[in-house]
Amino acid sequence: MKRIPVARIATIAMACSLFAANASAADSVGQRQIERAVNDAIRPLMAAHGVPGMAVAVTAGGKRYVFNYGVAAKEGRRKVDGDTLFEIGSVSKTFTATLASYGQARGTLSLADPAGKYLPALAGSSLGATSLLDLGTYAAGGLPLQFPDAVTDTRTMVDYFRGWRPRYAAGSHRQYSNPSIGLFGYLAASSMGQPFDDLMEKTLFPALGLAHTYIRVPKARMGDYAYGYSKDGKPVRVTPGVLDAEAYGVKTTAADMIRFVEANIDSAGLDDKLRRAIAGTHTGYFKVGDMVQGLGWEMYAWPTRVDSVLAGSSPQVVLEANQVSRLEPPLSSPADVLVNKTGSTNGFGAYVVFVPAKRIGIVMLANKNFPVPERVKAAFRILAALDGAPGRADTP
Template sequence: MFGTINRISCILILLPIFSVIAQENEDKKRINQAVFNKIEYHFNLQETDSIYALAGKKFTQSLSPQAFQTVMTQQMYPLGQIQSAELVTYEKGQGIYKLNFISTPLQLVLSLDSLNKIETFLFQPYKEPVADKPAAVAPSGNTAANFNRFVDSVALSYSRKNNTYALAIGIVNAGKTSSYYYGETEKDNKRLPDENTLFEIGSISKTFTATLLAYLSETQQLNLDDTITKYLPDSVVGNVDLKRITLKQLANHTSGLPRLPTNINATATDSLNPYKGYTKEHLYTYLKTYKAAIAPDSIYQYSNLGFGILGDILSSIYGKPFNEMIQEIICQPLGLKNTTEHPDTDTQYVAKVYNKKGVETPLWTFNAITAHGSLKSTVPDLLTYAKAHFKMPETDLENALALTRQFTYFNPPDTDIGLAWHMTLIGGELVYRHVGETYGSSSFIAFSPDKKVAVVVLSNAAETVEPTGMAIIRHILSTD
């Protein structure tokens, strides 16, 4: 009897608490929307100073008024006015708004600090919400007995989405290596991915390019602080805006270069394979007339172009194409047999890839700026690559791997940058991570050298696997 009364009392006490929390969340949501309404108004009038005046201390410390003006003027205002907008989600203090422009929709991620000032202000490609499949895709039968329930649950949450197909997960933890495979490598083929299935890894390729850079530095073939014009053709070295950019700045995204060259759309021969038709001639034509909108080393600005230029420079110094460098310097010493730009179709199988709507799309091929995203790989190879970072460095390659992990730049609010690697504290442990996305693939790698933990997640769909990978490594480090 007394137990029943106590349980009822607890329920009566908790109900008002939950009601207060829900009301507080609703109030914060309304404030977030009110700030967004101001942003939309000032955006359409191109009143940059008025938007910046809404920013909080953390935001203004990370981005100066001049840099913010440049970003808005060069990248955002050319899109035209916001025709309409809607709140898509509001969770954990963060609102995501769909912005409809005449050309293409974007989404704005907006969060506020304790004073209701802008803390996060991030424009991204709009991601259409995807419905779940009615039933989960079954995992591989020969490994099902070893599945960790948590890994299984987050993997199935991803696999249930209607636009996903194959999912491959690899984990190194407590001295053990585990692999998990879901779905199908091609629509309706009922074939599970396995340890020999290659996936596009997109921008994870940048960490390999950074390793090449570090290796040539370790072997004294270059200096990280060399200006890039030291290694570029005579036709472009006269551009004073290029003379201020260093090799290190290409590798940590502080060169000021845009994400992509402005002439890439005009040279694209296939809209679904955007880099295929972009040649060195196109690249050097762009670099001849490049005008810096952002000064080098002033802000972090992610640049595929920067890594494409870096790869071209490294190939010029080493005297061999990018893929040959990858094989000789990294893959052969580490025993990576399935990591390559050009898979052998007779002996290697690459999973077909699918866009955000679940429709098959071509694998990307590259011409001039290959080094930013051209590699394909497998779960076992990427786990081996991650484990190489666990070792105390002895060889030139191991010293190069360690050099890529050294701090080079702080990217607020909570991420440091090495050479390509993004560094974050998770559960008090320093974690190095990178993601990759193409029109039809998504990839994730993260590792903690101190804890000797690594997580790799690969998919043949353009549905990001980053939340899946982050959930797994957070779970491991929080329960270690």
């Protein structure tokens, strides 16, 4: 075996050391650049809208960063930290969609099945003939944003659904609706023979590696559960309601949410059925303007303008029925898209956005329901920095 001169070994060692130092320096520069971008976007936003506390998580170039701001509770000035649990409102729908898609991957349901197959009490009704897919994409025919006040339990829920009459043909219009996707999740759980909450907490969350994500916050974690703050500054938490867990019931940390984002960007480390389930949620079924409706997620061709995303999350799209342009065949798991979802409860505001092709993503969790356009614009400023940060995934 040829011996390598000592001087040559020293030269190689020095080169390796310099490479490691340069890589470390690049990582440091990248982290400082990302931190500066997040600070510049988030601190003015919190000041302008009186947001008591926020946690922002970022993934870029295979690295994960979490930044904490302000307080989780004004009383006692408890600071936001890595353990702080936030309500994520309608971002919960992306978990509901993943569970239903997982049911399809496991063979317990088909999205083409009628609702009445899994809730026989709906047999013979308009909604009983509606497909799970139309329920999961808010296209059942005009279900409202919220249940009427008279719906207070499972019996009155079933009575409401049995008596409901569509205003539009199923699949022709999108009307954003908690009862629609709530029923979607309820039926998915029925197909698996277990309660929705149990499936989420004992099956889906653990399978995704989410150890700090809950429907029902355990007693031992209540000290980490942030208080949300209403418009008049009063501490609030989400009010229980029918199908609340399915539509807006998840509480989690920024670190767990960015892990979920990373699973959506690259699910290679998950089992085959869960990989297929996640891919299924990225399938686009129709368009409203520039927005493509997936299961839970909403998508835009990448690159996209911030104005397109603002239009897709506007009151006209969220609060009104919009005629859809069907995608035939559905758009299957495109990579060159921006994927996002907003979420709010009375005291919390959340935004999640990622670009799979760039392997970058952002989670913004706040204990105040501040305007959605401000979330989107702040996220776009951070995305611009992530796309140009050292160590990003597309750097040679």
